[in-house]
Amino acid sequence: MPFQEAGARHIGVAKYVQRSYTAMANQIGWVVIVSGALVLLSWLFDFESGKRVLPNFESMKLNTALCFIACGLMLKCKSPFVTAPVSLAISGGLACFVLVVSGLTLVEYAFGWRLGIDNLVVRDETTLASHWPGRMSVGTALCFIMLGAGWLASLLSWRLSILATQLLALAVIMISCVALIGYVFGIQHFSLFIFSTMALHTAALFVLCGAGMLLVHPEDGLMRSATSPYVGGRTLRRWLPFICITPVVTGWLSLQGVTAGLYTEAFGFVLSSLSSILVLGFVGWVGADALNREEERFRSTIDSSPVATIMVDEDGIIRMANRLANTVFRYPDGHLVGLPVERLIPSRFRSHHAGYRNEYMFHPEQRIMGAGRELFAMRHDGTEFRAEIALNPVRTADTNYVMAAIVDITERVESEQKIMRLSRIHKVLSGINTLIVRAQTSELLCDEATRITVEEGELPAALVVQYDSESGRYETLHAYSMDSRLDTRHLSDVEIDALRQCLERKSAVVRNDLADQKANDDSLNLAEVGIGALAAFPLASLDHRLEAAFLIYRREPFSFDQSEMTLLQEVAGDISFAIENLARSQQLEYLTHFDNVTALPNRLLLTDRLQQAILQADSYQSMVSILYLDIDRFKQVNDSLGHTGGDDVLRQVAQRIRSCVTKADTVSRWGGDEFIVLLPEHSIADAAEVANTITSALHSLMVLDDGRELFVSCSIGIAEHSPDGGDTDSLINNARDAMTGIKEYGGNDYRHFVPDSRGLPYDGLAFETSLRHALSQEQFQLYYQPQIDIASREVVGLEALLRWHHPTHGMVSPDHFIPLAERTGLIVPIGEWVLREACRKGAASPGLKMAVNLSARQFHQENLVAVIHQILEETGLLPANLELEITESTLIYDVESAIATMTQLINLGVNISLDDFGTGYSSLSYLKRFPIHTLKIDKAFVAEVNTDSDSEVIVNTIIVMAHSLGLNVIAEGVETDEQLEKLRERGCDQAQGYLFSRPLPYQEVIDAMRI
Secondary structure (H helix, E strand, O other): OHHHHHHHHHHHHHHHHHHHHHHHHHHHHHHHHHHHHHHHHHHHOOOHHHHHOOOOOOOOOHHHHHHHHHHHHHHHHOOOOOOHHHHHHHHHHHHHHHHHHHHHHHHHHHHOOOOOHHHOOOOOOOOOOOOOOOOOOHHHHHHHHHHHHHHHHHHOOOOOHHHHHHHHHHHHHHHHHHHHHHHHOOOOOOEOOOOEOOOHHHHHHHHHHHHHHHHHOOOOOOHHHHOOOOHHHHHHHHHHHHHHHHHHHHHHHHHHHHHOOOOOHHHHHHHHHHHHHHHHHHHHHHHHHHHHHHHHHHHHHHHOOOOEEEEEEOOOEEEEEOHHHHHHOOOOOOOOOOOEHHHHOOHHHHHHHHHHHHHHHHOOOOEOOOOOOOEEEEOOOOOEEEEEEEEEEEEOOOOEEEEEEEEEOHHHHHHHHHHHHHHHHHHHHHHHHHHHHHOOOHHHHHHHHHHHHHHHHOOOEEEEEEEEOOOOEEEEEEEEEOOHHHOOOEOOHHHHHHHHHHHHHOOOEEEOOOOOOOOOOOEOOHHHHOOOEEEEEEEOOOOOOEEEEEEEEEOOOOOOOHHHHHHHHHHHHHHHHHHHHHHHHHHHHHHHHEOOOOOOEOHHHHHHHHHHHHHHHHHHOOOEEEEEEEEOOHHHHHHHHHHHHHHHHHHHHHHHHHOOOOOOOEEEEEEOOEEEEEEEOOOHHHHHHHHHHHHHHHOOOEEOOOOOEEOOOEEEEEEEEOOOOOOHHHHHHHHHHHHHHHHHOOOOOEEEOOOOOOOOOOOHHHHHHHHHHHOOOOOEEEEEEEEEEOOOOEEEEEEEEEEEEEOOOEEEOHHHHHHHHHHHOOHHHHHHHHHHHHHHHHHOOOOOEEEEEOOHHHHOOOOHHHHHHHHHHHHOOOHHHEEEEEEHHHHOOOHHHHHHHHHHHHHHOOEEEEEEEOOOOOOHHHHHOOOOOEEEEOHHHHHOOOOOHHHHHHHHHHHHHHHHOOOEEEEOOOOOHHHHHHHHHOOOOEEOOOOOOOOEOHHHHHHHHOO
């Protein structure tokens, strides 16, 4: 901006000076016209002083006065108030008049003719015939010819017309100044052809006419330097009077000395010459000093510029360079000047640069910093750097230049690239975190992780590599790349070495420069495919023989900086966490739904499949049958063979049962020596055929692992579900009853379940009507079961449990009315009543935590948080003393919405526990995202923690996993001291169950626990 403002000021000054010179030319025109008119009047009225100025001086002739009036009018025609066409016409006519008069005069002198040009208006009677009879002198005529020719030349559009006009004007001034100086020295008559006799006022008016002709075009030609607003023009204008007057004065003084006889004429000439030399030298010294100071100021300004600046001429040669330019390009001071500008450009760009430079010189325009193409510059030592260049055309009198400002943007570009890389890695991290929630298997996780890393991170490739410690081999398990050659190939030595160090150190390893890598015979050279760097990160592995690592590639060498490595390590850490959780989830999923001895589905998985089969049967009006099998005299087998032999028998029985059914059927171990076979879409006759096949299969000899032989048999109960039948429990109980009946008759057979006549129809409509009246008629009650800290055996909380006391049917089990309340939506007002009543009781028991179950419909209501906040304010219960219990199935259908609701509840200050954990189907990876405080182990696992190894493993896994995530663990359904001791050994935090107290009304539970 300061340079632009300075430029604007110079332009303004130049315009002002030009307008001043034009005004001066206009004033000179008036002076010449008035002077010529006065002389003309003097001739008309015979006024001698007007003709001669002084009596003894030469007179100005009448035709001379007419020509001066014409010259003055030509100066007036250049006024800005006269239109161009009129100006051209008048100036052309007047110039021709001047040329005709002066030309005819010279013809008279040359040929001795008397043409009467001297007596055009008034006859000159006073001038003697021997004294230039009536005509203007030769010098005067020549001056008028040059003035007329100059004016005609200025009217032409010729390129040098202005210069020709100014040269003629200077010639007129020189000739007339000789006459004026002669008058100063007392010389009035000249016998030279050019410097002939000239009247005093004629010589003065010629000087004015010549000066006016020069001032008409002050911005062009010779006047450009004299009228310049810069230091040269200012200096010349300041010293011009001194230059003009001093030589005349010194010459006159020298002449006076000679006349007085003080010295000879030769010595006087020497003094006059010496004075002229001194004057010219002084003026030259002053001008040089001004120019030097101006150049010093210019160079100081350029050197103080915050950017490197050079000036290049039309031939591409550097004519000026500031200090910073020498520093940036690493040249010694002053060495850049005189070099071709192409020396500052990398060689690969030089062939095209000359064309760009010539094109710019042909069409110069200002180019701001950063505009145009991407540029590189080269230093004196051959190194390159990224640059931005601003260009400004510079016009001077002799040639055109380009002023270039260069900025080294290497650091800025590297910072921008670093920010972009970090942004891309953040996108990778976000994508991986989203993937962790979505992925259900380790294979899918690793496949998607490599794809996300490459696509979101804009990387060339990413690999998951596994190392087998027994075979010593590295195998690429998952790969994703932008180059297919990187997908399936042998790993190179440098990759294997990085992987080896990564897995040995259990930390990230970086190879930032692969340019010198030597590939082994059967591997791909990474440098040949544009890979410049790689980084290896260890991944989690649950198998001590197999280890895995995450391998990431980059094209640019030295591109893995510390900030990016920190983010990439977090990416690898998240992948490791997901792998571990998926493995635990799969293990827990297996232990939760499959029997560890027989590898058959357990009762949880069977119950789910049976429910699905019943729903499908009800929808399509089909049948579902089940077989309930019990091995006959299995206690005797256990007593004789031990538990190991008994497990072997169970495995072989399971295999034989499985061989008798199709893939669509389900064989499960219900518990102990009991099995259930689910036969969807099988009629009762089909079920009997399967039962008969199983009985026959078990009759064959069974050989155990230790070589012992035995025969086993089983008792089978068959039950079927019809479209108007009951639920899963009823169907299983019916099959068990049939099995028990056949067992009473010795077993080794099967029997169908036949219902008795005592069953009454269920009036669902009446039951729903009663439920709708239960809340308004205050038939609901809350019972409370204490929660115990296992380590201290102290009561730390109460769980509120809903009970319905029907006026005619008595106490109704929650398993009967809660599902109906969910389906009808009554669970929302009922749940709000439970929450308010429990909070009121909790406020009366300070120091105890009050646990309340939230149903799925309650949890997903929009105003849940507002309702809970209102209840807490109404009852006065501290939010920290309220714990809301939510089941897994409530959360998994809309994870993001569930997390948002839970976060709002956490912000409210309440605690959240995940109820019946282990019986759902959500991935364990959700636990990383769900903001919960407590896990509650389902009582189905606690009941068998001492009798079933599977349940013990499940309970132990849940406790360890919860503690690793910083969660509290509560075990439900604790009924024996053995169960409590097992939970204490495993580090379980709290427990509740019949061992401590059954659910009781509030006052009774307070009294029973002596709180």
